[in-house]
Amino acid sequence: MDPASPTNRAPAIEAEGKGERMYPLEQAICTCQQCRLAGGRTQAVPGAGNYNAVVMFVGEGPGFEEDRQGRPFVGRSGQFLTEMLNSVGIRREEVYITNVVKCRPPDNRDPLPDELLACSDYLTRQVALINPRIIVTLGRFSMQRWLPGASITKVHGQVRNIGHGRIALAMFHPAAALRNPQWRREFAQDIQILPNLIARASKANEAAARGEALPAGVPHPGDPDYRSDSAKPVTSTAQADSSGDKPAGLL
Numbered sequence: 001m002d003p004a005s006p007t008n009r010a011p012a013i014e015a016e017g018k019g020e021r022m023y024p025l026e027q028a029i030c031t032c033q034q035c036r037l038a039g040g041r042t043q044a045v046p047g048a049g050n051y052n053a054v055v056m057f058v059g060e061g062p063g064f065e066e067d068r069q070g071r072p073f074v075g076r077s078g079q080f081l082t083e084m085l086n087s088v089g090i091r092r093e094e095v096y097i098t099n100v101v102k103c104r105p106p107d108n109r110d111p112l113p114d115e116l117l118a119c120s121d122y123l124t125r126q127v128a129l130i131n132p133r134i135i136v137t138l139g140r141f142s143m144q145r146w147l148p149g150a151s152i153t154k155v156h157g158q159v160r161n162i163g164h165g166r167i168a169l170a171m172f173h174p175a176a177a178l179r180n181p182q183w184r185r186e187f188a189q190d191i192q193i194l195p196n197l198i199a200r201a202s203k204a205n206e207a208a209a210r211g212e213a214l215p216a217g218v219p220h221p222g223d224p225d226y227r228s229d230s231a232k233p234v235t236s237t238a239q240a241d242s243s244g245d246k247p248a249g250l251l
């Protein structure tokens with residue numbers, strides 16, 4: 001692991017037991033029949049990555065390659081996402097990546113409302129278990145979960161306090177960025193604020209884990225007046241976290 005990486009820091013929340021608790025959840029996803037998408041899948045795609053990640057990426061749903069391999073973002077979009085992460089010094093293995101629906105919609109159509117609803121609790125449980133400080137929403141379906149009513153073309157690149165000691169960073173879906181040159185440029189620009197967000201969240205986690213007050217001058221994403229160094233406007237208004245996960249407590 002890169003020692004200079006901002007995510008390579010002592011986590012505030014112990015990873016102990018997370019794998020044991022994630023395994024039955026992933027098993028439940030892999031055998032789930034709760035919506036019509038079960039009928040067309042090769043296999044479900046629960047998610048992949050670091051169970052102790054500070055940042056979680058949430059996309060839309062598996063595509064052809066993901067359905068075939070059982071892993072999220074492994075096709076062209078995934079390659080682009082990995083390249084973008086690497087461009088700002090973040091390795092993919094350090095983060096956790098999943099989708100709002102875990103099974104591939106036929107012909108890559110948009111997930112339907114009842115499918116999103118049927119699959120919602122799995123994501124709630126993943127967020128509660130991993131307890132990320134930063135959720136990066138990739139595309140509008142993921143964005144709508146935490147920023148209901150927002151427009152992706154207006155809020156991408158912005159940071160919102162979503163409660164429970166978390167922030168959300170809205171970004172275009174990598175597939176959309178690949179289709180649209182302007183969105184691709186904006187995706188590359190938006191992701192540049194992530195290392196700073198991770199570094200601040202990690203510092204806050206470390207302080208909280210030691211039972212210390214947060215270091216002076218180290219604001220953390222749970223602060224109502226938190227501001228990133230992004231040139232974009234930052235909304236600090238707390239919004240309800242529809243994930244329903246347990247309050248973070250320490251942040």
Ligand code: SF4
Pocket residue numbers: 029030032033034035036037038044101102103115118119
């Ligand atoms: S998309 Fe979600 S709710 Fe539907 S079958 Fe797959 S895992 Fe179950």
